[in-house]
Amino acid sequence: MPRRSARSHLLGLIAAAVIPVWLFAAYLLVQYAVHERSRFEQEARQTARQVSLVVEGELANLQTTLNGLSKSPALANGDLEAFRGEALSLVEGTDRIIVLRDLGRNQLLNTERGYGADLPPVEPMPAGDLEKLRASGNFVSDVFASKDSKNYRIAVAIRVPAPTGEDLVLSISVPTARIRNVMMPAVPEAWTVGIGDSNGNYVARSSSHEEMTGNPGLPEYLEKIVGRSGSFTSRNFEGITLLAGYYRSSYSNWFYTANVPLSEVQAPLWRSLAAICGIGLLALLVSIALGYVVGKRFTGATTDLAARAEALGQGRTVEPMSTTVTEFGAIAQALVDAERAIAERRYELETVLETVPAAVWFTYDPKALQVIRNRFAAELMGLPTDVRKSFGSPDLVINTVAVKDGHTVSREDRPLSRAMRGELTDNEEFAYTLPSGIERFLLSSARPIRGPGGNIIGAVQISLDITDRKRGEEHRKLLVNELNHRVKNTLSVVQAIASQTIRNATTLPEAGRILSSRLISLAKAHDILTQKNWSGADLDDLITASIKPHVPIERFQISGEKVWLPPNVALSCALALHELTTNAIKYGALSNANGRVSISWKLVGQQRRLELEWRETGGPTVGPIERKGFGTQLLERIFDSDSGGRVVLTFERSGLVCVFRVNLSEPNEAEAHFPSRET
Template sequence: MVAEFLRRQGETILPRRSARSHLLGLIAAAVIPVWLFAAYLLVQYALHERSRFEHDALQTARQVSLVVEGELANLQTTLNALSKSAALANGNLEAFHGEAQRLVQGTDRIIVLRDLGRNQLLNTEIGYGADLPPVEPMSAADRERLKASGILVSNVFTGNNAKNYRIAVAIRVPAPKGEDLLLSISVPTARIRNVMMPAVPEGWTVGIGDHDGNYVARSRAHEEMTGKPGLPEYLEKIVGRSGSFTSRNYEGTTLLAGYYRSPYSDWFYTANVPLSEVQAPFWRSLAAVCGIGILALLVSAALAYVVGKHFTRATADLAARAEALGHGRAVEPMSTSVKEFAAVARALVAAERAIAERRYELETVLETVPAAVWFTYDPKALQVIRNRFAAELMGLPTDVRKSFGTPDRVIDTVAVKDGHTVSREDRPLSRAMRGELTDNEEFAYTLPSGVERFLLSSARPIRDPAGNIIGAVQISLDITDRKRGEEHRKLLVNELNHRVKNTLAVVQAIASQTIRNATTLPEAGRTLSSRLISLAKAHDVLTQKNWSGADLNDLVAASIKPHAAMDRVQIRGEKVWLPPHVALSFALALHELTTNAIKYGALSNANGRVSISWRLGIENGHPRLELEWREIGGPTVGPIERKGFGTQLLERIFKSESAGGVRLTFEKSGLICVFQVNLSGPVGAEANFLGHETGSEMNR
């Protein structure tokens, strides 16, 4: 039934695919990475080719600029030679016109001499003495270029014929009188094209633009394009000295262009190649890779179909054996050439035996786990199957010979939750039989024997494959010890609150009396800090022992060590355990004695020392401690005139007869202080010190 349910669930949740489909997917998964790698190589190849074309375009633009700039330099050389003419220097323009005329005779070159305004002085294209038409005045930009470099390469302009586009190279020459003149030589733009053509690679288009972005020359369609402005979207990408970009031309073709702007002429040179030509190798390679990949996929699909038939048959045999296992039938061994399928078949045979073993193991676990487990298939939850731990919690005998799974009737218990009695129908197992879920609910159960148990319980319904409730399970943890521990912690917290309040009261009294009896505020601060540190040291000693008490030797050392060197203190006495209230009393007393000895007594010089000794006896059936503080080698001690704060503190702490007493003797050899304390008495620092006003320090 379970196997059939899982099979139906698999049909509704996951689509089924044949072994052939999975093999085809496996092959595709193997081929696709190869395609992706090939695509990566193609992309890298395309990037490399583009980079190569960009480099070639830039190099071509530079080479063309070198050739053209060389021609412009030749024109400049001609002008430089002509500018040395004696006739020009003497102002004989007629003779100079003859020299210039002979220089350009039989060529398409024109020499013009003009001023920096609009006047021509001579023009080899027009006979000497004829009226010369005015020319365009020089722009401010041309004047700056001429001033900076001494030479000016013009923009493209028209000659006498509107279609005859020319360019000129001009230099500045001194005039015999007045402002300098401008000597220029012009040639048709066709001459520039003819000069650059040998440097133009086959299949490339090279263009030359002037300062304003108009075409000077073009390797293709020169006549149509000379003098025309370039496309704005093309020109705006020519930024800086050199670079490359893609843009459309007048025909709408996308070009890859490299450009170079000459510092000599300020013209830009572009070398262009159709982007389709750059990308053509990539598309050819891509088509080849796709064709080979599709062919490989088709061959793989055919192989998958052939191999898949064998896998499908073996899979059907495995499914039949799995179904037999699910229905509890015998699983027959399977003969197959597929090693993995044979392993699965053997696993199914072994699973038939393992299921029974696991059932026994589960029963053993349920009998061993330290949690109470109840199963029920009774709608009223009165018949239950319980594990050994559940039987022990309920005070029932555990019979190890009894087979797990045999139901028993529940015992009568009283269940309480949040202070209210819970009926049988509202307990976790009964609620789970109604489909409710219970998580970590605490119950207090009173057994028939009167024993009280605290359980943390969770319960769930057990459903069949169709979703119907057929039973329920409850798991409970015994938290009796934890609940008792919580009660114990509450008591400890209350005790801690009591001790904190008492300690704060002691601190308040010490602070009040210290400040009241101090002569200066700094003195009060030092004295108060010292006394609080002593009290804190005593608390540290008690805390280490969980406030169960303190060892007298440890307490003496902790009280004296922060203030004086221990090599000047001799401590003798047997091991004595002090109750907490007595320990605090001694901590305060020893602190006052130590600070007094440092200020006035044996520890105020370099030779004095202190002897502390004690003995433990029995008086009226109670342990009684006698501790002596004796100072030796200090200054001479005289009778005291009044009791200081320290003296009154000692007397008030130990004044109770039940607690003991204190006796102070001021001998010449030093102070002797003897404490007699009943260790079972309830009186200590907290009881005797609070609320009393005292003097300042102990006086000698």
């Protein structure tokens, strides 16, 4: 098949495209003209309809006024003087007139005349209005001239029952200027809206109202207003051809017309025609010029451009082009193939690297020392990610220490290196130590990348950061061990208390009561420690919690600096305070109404040694103690010498004095030592 230059093809394409484009433009222009004409006709009808709604609403308001007035008791009783006063209150300060008449020519009331004045006869009602009044009870009049002025008015009337005899007619009239003012907000700019009565006389007009109101419209215009709604073209009084839309109201039998000069409708069409012709001619000239210039350049560039497109697809350097080629087919195919090969690989890998919520490494280095990493991988390795490198630019791996199952793993045995050897790895956990000293735990999988022939050309590794999960597991193990330790200590304490309570009790009910009291005290201490996450307890809070359930706090004098007790020391102090309180209630200062207890403490020395004194006064006289009970034994052994603690009990005649000391600075200083089970 013979081939032609690109310039020849371009010129032929332009010539072949111009005629269809112009024909299509002509078709669009015709369709546009039809559409615009239809749009203006619809807009004219809609405008006429909207104006009718506004005006008919005003007429309905006038009828509503009459309906309300017709319910007057004064009218029903025939009291026209009182009824006139009510009517005057409705029209006072306005241009409205209310008239009450019979079906003949007699006026019974007119708000423009005083009560009792002679009222002139009026024109008899037209037969059509009278028939409508009898049928529907209301009607809207045609435009009429006021006898006392040159103004034209319209009226709304309703039928009302007379106190005696034939029904009466109650009407309210307004100047036609009022109708014009009501409709003006609904009149679009550049449009003329007219309202005509049932006889074809103008009621109101948006322009030249004073000249046109009360006058008949053009016969050729009026004869086209047929039916409820429609549109037509006609000349006006000035001889201008108009596009008109009309609507006839069933309520008032008036017609409403919206008019716009036909030239306004056709103006966009002529402007569009001129613009299309001008743009088409200009486009033809520009296209021919561009076709000639571009075709001439393409003719000398096709072969060279095709060679460079092939080089681009193969990844070789593309030199600047200075020659011309004539083959459009070679250009298009070479460019499409090259762009497709590059775009598919680039978009695929860039999307994966930047959106996958995991660290990804690619390598095409047999030793896996050169890697391409995504943003997540760079963040995990502590590398900067503010500068985006182009895809395909490899970096050297960083020096990390990898550990798996407690053994250090060399770089050759890591997932990416193994994948380069064809191995598949799935969900292997590694602990990596970065050069910064940060340790990260990764869950890694790796796969080889194979070429079209099945040979390995690279590898990819995907890793999930499970550092938080591993640390969470370690933290949970630590918490479980700590919980086991505290539970064992608590059970030892409960075992010792239960054993000694039962051993020293005289009856089983007494043992149960004493054991329950001591366990409740222990539980309250546990509550305080639990509120502080077992970090310790405030001594003042602990004292209050230990004594308040047994005796009013007002019988105690408590003083001392703020001291924070370790958990085990807090439990020991709670038990000691419980024993002292119950002993004071039974035998000491709290056994009568006058005794008091003083509790004071202080910290001594750099070792932060706590010294707490319990002193009772005002109770029964204390005598020599012949035998120590379990409570006394418990107090003396709550802090033993091994933990640096000591309890001293002094039975003075004024009351018991108990002093116990414990070193708070040693790690195990607060361990409570209870009597072990004896065999």
